Amino acid sequence: MLESVCVRVQAEHDYEVHIGSGSIGHLTSMLTGASQVAIVYQKPVLQWVESITAHVAELGANVLPIEVPDGEAAKSVSVLEGCWKRLGEFGFTRSDAVIGVGGGAVTDLAGFVAATWLRGIRNINVPTTLLGMVDAAVGGKTGINTSAGKNLVGSFYSPAGVICDLDTLATLPRPDLLAGMAEVAKVGLTSDPTILTDLQRDVDSCCDPSGDLMADLIRRAVGVKADVVSRDFKEAASSAKRSTLGREVLNYGHTFGHAIELVEDYRWRHGAAISVGMVYVAELARLAGLLGAAEVATHRKILGSLGLPTSYVPGRWEQLLGAMQIDKKARGATLRFVVLTGIGEPVELTGPDPQLLLAAYDAVTA
Ligand code: GLY
Numbered sequence: 001m002l003e004s005v006c007v008r009v010q011a012e013h014d015y016e017v018h019i020g021s022g023s024i025g026h027l028t029s030m031l032t033g034a035s036q037v038a039i040v041y042q043k044p045v046l047q048w049v050e051s052i053t054a055h056v057a058e059l060g061a062n063v064l065p066i067e068v069p070d071g072e073a074a075k076s077v078s079v080l081e082g083c084w085k086r087l088g089e090f091g092f093t094r095s096d097a098v099i100g101v102g103g104g105a106v107t108d109l110a111g112f113v114a115a116t117w118l119r120g121i122r123n124i125n126v127p128t129t130l131l132g133m134v135d136a137a138v139g140g141k142t143g144i145n146t147s148a149g150k151n152l153v154g155s156f157y158s159p160a161g162v163i164c165d166l167d168t169l170a171t172l173p174r175p176d177l178l179a180g181m182a183e184v185a186k187v188g189l190t191s192d193p194t195i196l197t198d199l200q201r202d203v204d205s206c207c208d209p210s211g212d213l214m215a216d217l218i219r220r221a222v223g224v225k226a227d228v229v230s231r232d233f234k235e236a237a238s239s240a241k242r243s244t245l246g247r248e249v250l251n252y253g254h255t256f257g258h259a260i261e262l263v264e265d266y267r268w269r270h271g272a273a274i275s276v277g278m279v280y281v282a283e284l285a286r287l288a289g290l291l292g293a294a295e296v297a298t299h300r301k302i303l304g305s306l307g308l309p310t311s312y313v314p315g316r317w318e319q320l321l322g323a324m325q326i327d328k329k330a331r332g333a334t335l336r337f338v339v340l341t342g343i344g345e346p347v348e349l350t351g352p353d354p355q356l357l358l359a360a361y362d363a364v365t366a
Contacts, residue, residue, distance in 0.1 A: 004022065005019050007019065008226065010230040011230065012158055013158060016162070017164060017222055018164065019164040019222060020165070020166060020215070021165065023163050023166075026161070026163055027056075027163055030160050030161040031061065033095050035060075036061060036092055037097045037099060038083075038099065038113075039053065039064070040066045040098060040099065040106055041101040042105075042106055045168070048101055052101060072105050073105075075105050077144060079109065079144075080116075083110075092121065096121055097122040098117070098121060099124045100123065100125050101128060103176070104132045104136025107136050107137040108141070108142055108144070111125065115155045116155070123142075124159055126165070128169075135250070140233065142156075149258070150262060166209065169209035177209060178307050179272055181306045182270075183221065185302055185308075186252050186278060187225070189252065191249065193344045198217065203305045225250065228246070232246030232247040233247070245346050248338055249338055252338045253276075253279075253281055255281070257270070258324075259324045260320070261273045262323040263323055275308035275309055278299055279299050279310045280312075280361070280364050281340075282299040282339075288349060312361075312365060314365035
């Protein structure tokens, strides 16, 4: 296994992402001065909560475990309110901390709890899923889902630190691990084609959580994310007049992917939905004359080799279009997509012809 590595993120404050086996040991240094620590978690990661509790106890701080429902059900207004209630009962102050332990849903929620309690207390993320490590837990996007859509309520709020202890991946169910690989592949397609080279050469080693290659892929994916977030923390580049693509590049495949998640009532894994979403925007770019058929085939080949879906059911276009129109990347009635002009060459496509949008849907229907 590789040595533990540290990736720095520069946002409203700088913080470190520790990646490696046993990196949970870095937790105590992030909790200096806290006398109470809430641990927001879901039942499947109880063993990690126990380990974290032992580390917090070393500091003499009180631990408040807050179990939340599994999956996206954690990211609801009522669960959020329940967390606020517990912090109130235990008198959490500005020097205290909230740790999110688990997948992206939990770290999104825990981050939003921390962002909103007393207008902001310390938040530390301990992602235990691949998707959480390479995307959700890093970058300071926090929030919940509402009936209006996924992540429409939230805030940009950087954690004090992130710990990606690779030992947690040993017990991650295989479908969750592969769903996380969708975000790794996304980084390869948009920013670091060497990731695609590794995936094409030895997909099995890439997906082995005990191996060096997966550890290295995580480090490279986090490195790209840290770099993008450090340049454009609040996705401001996407709303200003600009010539370069900022943080929005991280949303590659997410407009259509989020629409699938909403239409499927969040029963699809995020990684599976954005896998189809990436094929959708690849087809859209091809139809718009921006991307070649060979690159579209590369999307299908790589995502398919990871066991991820690359197509969706027909007959849902109206629902999907409606969902895309409330996506955060839309501006008024204009839809905007991150597309590629080549592997590793992302650009923005604004207001594509509705016929192209529909044709791209037809191209991804099974
Ligand atoms: N998951 C996309 C971002 O963090 O911006």
